[in-house]
Amino acid sequence: MSDYKDNEEYGFATRAVRAGQVRTHENEHSEAIFPTSSYVFGSAAEAAARFSGEQPGNIYSRFTNPTVRTFEQRLAALEGAERCVATASGMSAILATFIGLLSAGDHIVSSRSIFGTTTILLTNFMAKLGIATTFVDLPDLNAWEAAIKPETKLLFLETPSNPLVELVDIAALAEIAHRKNCLLVVDNCLLTPALQRPLELGADIVIHSATKYIDGQGRCMGGAVCGTQAVVGEGVYGFLRSAGPSLSPFNAWVFLKGLETLQLRMKAHSENAQALAEWLEQQPAVKRVYYPGLASHPQHELARKQQSGFGGIVSFELNGGKDEGWRLVDATRMISITANLGDTKTTITHPGTTTHGRLTPEQKQEAGISDGLIRIAVGLEDIEDIKADLARGM
Numbered sequence: 161m162s163d164y165k166d167n168e169e170y171g172f173a174t175r176a177v178r179a180g181q182v183r184t185h186e187n188e189h190s191e192a193i194f195p196t197s198s199y200v201f202g203s204a205a206e207a208a209a210r211f212s213g214e215q216p217g218n219i220y221s222r223f224t225n226p227t228v229r230t231f232e233q234r235l236a237a238l239e240g241a242e243r244c245v246a247t248a249s250g251m252s253a254i255l256a257t258f259i260g261l262l263s264a265g266d267h268i269v270s271s272r273s274i275f276g277t278t279t280i281l282l283t284n285f286m287a288k289l290g291i292a293t294t295f296v297d298l299p300d301l302n303a304w305e306a307a308i309k310p311e312t313k314l315l316f317l318e319t320p321s322n323p324l325v326e327l328v329d330i331a332a333l334a335e336i337a338h339r340k341n342c343l344l345v346v347d348n349c350l351l352t353p354a355l356q357r358p359l360e361l362g363a364d365i366v367i368h369s370a371t372k373y374i375d376g377q378g379r380c381m382g383g384a385v386c387g388t389q390a391v392v393g394e395g396v397y398g399f400l401r402s403a404g405p406s407l408s409p410f411n412a413w414v415f416l417k418g419l420e421t422l423q424l425r426m427k428a429h430s431e432n433a434q435a436l437a438e439w440l441e442q443q444p445a446v447k448r449v450y451y452p453g454l455a456s457h458p459q460h461e462l463a464r465k466q467q468s469g470f471g472g473i474v475s476f477e478l479n480g481g482k483d484e485g486w487r488l489v490d491a492t493r494m495i496s497i498t499a500n501l502g503d504t505k506t507t508i509t510h511p512g513t514t515t516h517g518r519l520t521p522e523q524k525q526e527a528g529i530s531d532g533l534i535r536i537a538v539g540l541e542d543i544e545d546i547k548a549d550l551a552r553g554m
């Protein structure tokens with residue numbers, strides 16, 4: 161008889177394996193998948209009670225599905241959140257947060273070094289709805305504070321950033337945000353709760369692209385928003401219910417199985433990335449290596465303080481420019497040329513012409529995306545094979 165109850169007494173690894181599971185009458189050991197769009201009610205009165213919210217339970221899978229709920233509860237247990245709302249993608253998690261919590265006339269302060277598509281969402285679409293954004297340098301606490309206006313409602317960031325793995329002191333920024341009555345929203349995609357828990361450091365909301373390390377094997381699209389019941393459970397969930405960027409039960413199942421091995425995988429990604437970063441620093445073709453686990457990283461001490469590992473993203477600048485960058489990418493035989501990250505398979509990207517290719521030259525320069533920059537999302541292959549593959553094009 162299984163007696164696991166979701167509570168704080170269990171350690172991280174235990175919650176990753178067991179939180180949120182509800183067994184059916186079949187007593188399955190692994191979590192069940194519920195591919196159903198709707199549910200039947202016992203009576204007209206029960207249907208009415210469910211729809212009015214008087215009685216909790218399943219209504220329609222756009223906003224209630226048992227497999228999705230298990231994933232939400234497991235991720236909430238790992239982030240230390242009261243509530244998690246799953247979405248169809250990382251971008252829809254970000255969109256649901258902005259639209260669910262903000263109104264026309266509100267203002268956002270965002271890190272400049274965010275996922276390229278998030279920049280487009282803010283500048284091309286949120287702006288159109290009357291929600292303006294001011295961009296600041298991620299590590300610069302004074303710049304964050306100076307950019308906050310009376311109508312600022314939300315601060316948004318990723319730490320470490322991608323691809324340059326810059327950090328911000330989350331606890332210090334949370335103090336500024338709360339003094340100014342703003343919500344601090346952290347996209348925790350690159351480290352996952354296995355290596356960093358922003359809510360424990362004072363952030364109000366954590367966002368995920370589950371497509372990356374939570375899946376961990378490059379199969380499914382999905383996202384999530386974690387926070388309090390009052391903020392995420394009302395505003396963000398309310399938008400999801402009415403607008404419908406919902407996570408499919410199958411993808412939720414893949415993600416919740418992914419969470420079971422998340423800590424082991426993140427540790428292995430970090431070990432390979434550390435070894436690769438140290439090797440890259442020795443290569444004559446390399447001008448500079450960006451990895452928070454290196455003593456040469458300007459925020460190495462902060463990374464040690466607020467993270468429990470350094471993650472799988474390593475970037476480096478070649479002495480050359482775009483031609484040398486493309487030559488290195490094209491010389492690889494094993495590493496995958498793809499912009500995805502968070503996969504067991506190592507991937508290589510030239511950010512200037514892919515993930516950040518839609519930014520203007522000025523935006524690229526501000527974001528520090530030079531022509532000789534290469535990003536590696538370090539996978540779980542043998543580290544010697546990863547090094548050998550990169551050595552071919554240097």
Ligand SMILES: *Cc1c(COP(=O)(O)O)cnc(C)c1O
Pocket residue numbers: 249250251252275278318322347349350368369370371372381382383
């Ligand atoms: C990929 C990514 C997103 C967007 O997630 P999708 O699942 O692709 O929609 C958002 N933030 C970060 C940091 C990402 O890497």
